[in-house]
Amino acid sequence: MEDLNQSSLQPASFLLLGMAGLEDLHAWLSVPFCLVYITTLLSNLILLLVIVAERSLHKPMYLFLAMLAVADLVLSSSTVPKALSIFWSLSKEMSFHACLTQMFFTHVSFVAESTILLAMAFDRYVAVCHPLRYAAVFTRSVITMVGLAAVARSCCVMFPTIFLLQRLPYCGHRVMPHTYCEHMGIARLACADISANVWYGLATTLLSPGLDVVLIGISYGLILQAVFRLSPKDARLKAVGTCSSHVCVILMFYTPALFSFFTHRFGHNVPHRVHILLANLYVLLPPMLNPMVYTMKNKLLREKVARVLHLPQTTQVSTHR
Numbered sequence: 216m217e218d219l220n221q222s223s224l225q226p227a228s229f230l231l232l233g234m235a236g237l238e239d240l241h242a243w244l245s246v247p248f249c250l251v252y253i254t255t256l257l258s259n260l261i262l263l264l265v266i267v268a269e270r271s272l273h274k275p276m277y278l279f280l281a282m283l284a285v286a287d288l289v290l291s292s293s294t295v296p297k298a299l300s301i302f303w304s305l306s307k308e309m310s311f312h313a314c315l316t317q318m319f320f321t322h323v324s325f326v327a328e329s330t331i332l333l334a335m336a337f338d339r340y341v342a343v344c345h346p347l348r349y350a351a352v353f354t355r356s357v358i359t360m361v362g363l364a365a366v367a368r369s370c371c372v373m374f375p376t377i378f379l380l381q382r383l384p385y386c387g388h389r390v391m392p393h394t395y396c397e398h399m400g401i402a403r404l405a406c407a408d409i410s411a412n413v414w415y416g417l418a419t420t421l422l423s424p425g426l427d428v429v430l431i432g433i434s435y436g437l438i439l440q441a442v443f444r445l446s447p448k449d450a451r452l453k454a455v456g457t458c459s460s461h462v463c464v465i466l467m468f469y470t471p472a473l474f475s476f477f478t479h480r481f482g483h484n485v486p487h488r489v490h491i492l493l494a495n496l497y498v499l500l501p502p503m504l505n506p507m508v509y510t511m512k513n514k515l516l517r518e519k520v521a522r523v524l525h526l527p528q529t530t531q532v533s534t535h536r
Contacts, residue, residue, distance in 0.1 A: 225381070226389040228308045229401075233301040235392030236488045245302035251499050252295040258506040259284040265519045272519060275353040276342075279335045280509055280516075282362050286328035287502035293320040294498045298394035314396040315380060319373055321395060321498070325472060326369035328501075329424040332465060334361045336434035344441045372419050379412050393491055395498075399476075420476045428469045435462060464508050468501040 233241055266272045266281045297317065300306045309317070341349050376398050386406035393400050402412040435458055442455075471493040478490050510516050 224384045225311050226385050226387065228310045228389065229314050229396065229404075230390045231297070231301055231307050231309060231394065231396075232390065232392045233298065233307070233394050234488060234491055241302040241304075245299055248295060248299055248302065248495075248499065251503050252291060252299070255287065255291045255295075255499075255503040258503065259288050261520060261523065262506040262510065265516070265523050268523075269519050272516065275338055275358055276335070277516065278358050279331060279338060279361075280506075282331045282365065283328060283335070283505055283509075286324050286331060286365075287505055289320060289324040290328060290498055291502040293317055293324060294395040294495075298495070301394055309396065314401060315377055318380075318396040318398055318401060319377060322373045322376070322398060323366075323369040325497075326372050326423050327365040328468070329427045330365035330368055331361075332468070333427045333431055333434075334365070336431040340434040340438055343438045368423070372423055375415060376412070379415060383407050383409065383412075392487060394495060397475075397494070416476065420473070424469060424473065428465070428473075431465060460508050460512055464501060464504050467504065468497055470497075472497040 232238070234244060237244070262284045263281055266277050266284075294317070297309065338353060341352050345352075380398070380401050383402065383405035384407050385404055388404040388406065391400055391404065398416055399412065402409045439455070439458060475490060475494040475497070478485050478493075510520055
């Protein structure tokens with residue numbers, strides 16, 4: 216009897232449909248998904264290899280980039296392989312606990328990456344606005360604490376969602392029109408009140424990535440203010456170029472993610488295929504673009520990567536400050 220009650224509460228598995236409404240295009244969609252994922256794996260692994268192998272890169276900025284690469288690898292690897300399996304009709308089913316596990320690692324890596332991006336913005340703020348205090352602020356112990364804090368913060372934010380989802384009855388509902396499992400996507404299959412899930416998800420969104428993006432914006436605003444006040448015109452243009460590229464990648468990370476989170480709660484008129492497409496953008500594009508943008512905008516890192524890949528090195532002046 217207890218097993219029967221448990222089975223009525225939790226389905227044995229979920230059936231993921233992929234891009235609902237675009238099933239005929241799954242084979243074509245798998246091509247960019249696969250290419251982006253392979254590029255993401257190669258670029259982030261090369262970046263990690265270079266930073267670990269080169270002692271000259273064992274500095275705060277590069278160690279933060281290594282953390283970012285790890286978060287990117289977890290974020291993309293938690294979602295894209297299952298999406299490809301759905302597109303190729305290999306397996307569309309996922310057990311209930313596997314779905315919760317995927318959701319956990321997807322959201323944990325997202326919150327951790329948001330924390331690391333905030334730390335990187337603060338790192339650049341101190342380097343530009345308070346250069347004499349940089350070495351005292353960003354010690355090895357501080358960098359280690361930032362990495363641990365990113366993991367601890369993301370785990371503390373996401374652990375309650377597992378229990379919030381496990382307590383819900385699903386009444387046999389198991390079809391999910393998505394390419395991967397996410398908190399509100401699972402919760403909406405429940406046949407019970409999900410107010411606690413909605414309000415908890417909203418609170419954590421506003422207090423973690425929402426707050427982070429505001430603080431990142433303030434940091435870059437202060438950096439540009441300092442550069443425009445003290446630097447010559449050429450330095451200003453270089454700083455604007457560097458900051459703008461970083462900000463574009465950051466916006467590419469936060470915009471579709473926050474849109475997806477808020478659409479689950481308020482965007483009932485948003486076409487579902489648009490919602491699913493944007494939900495996939497933030498797990499696809501930023502993990503691929505991050506290592507490319509940060510490598511191209513840093514002369515030392517660019518030279519080290521070129522040496523590893525046996526590429527001809529250019530003499531372009533770095534735009535990184």
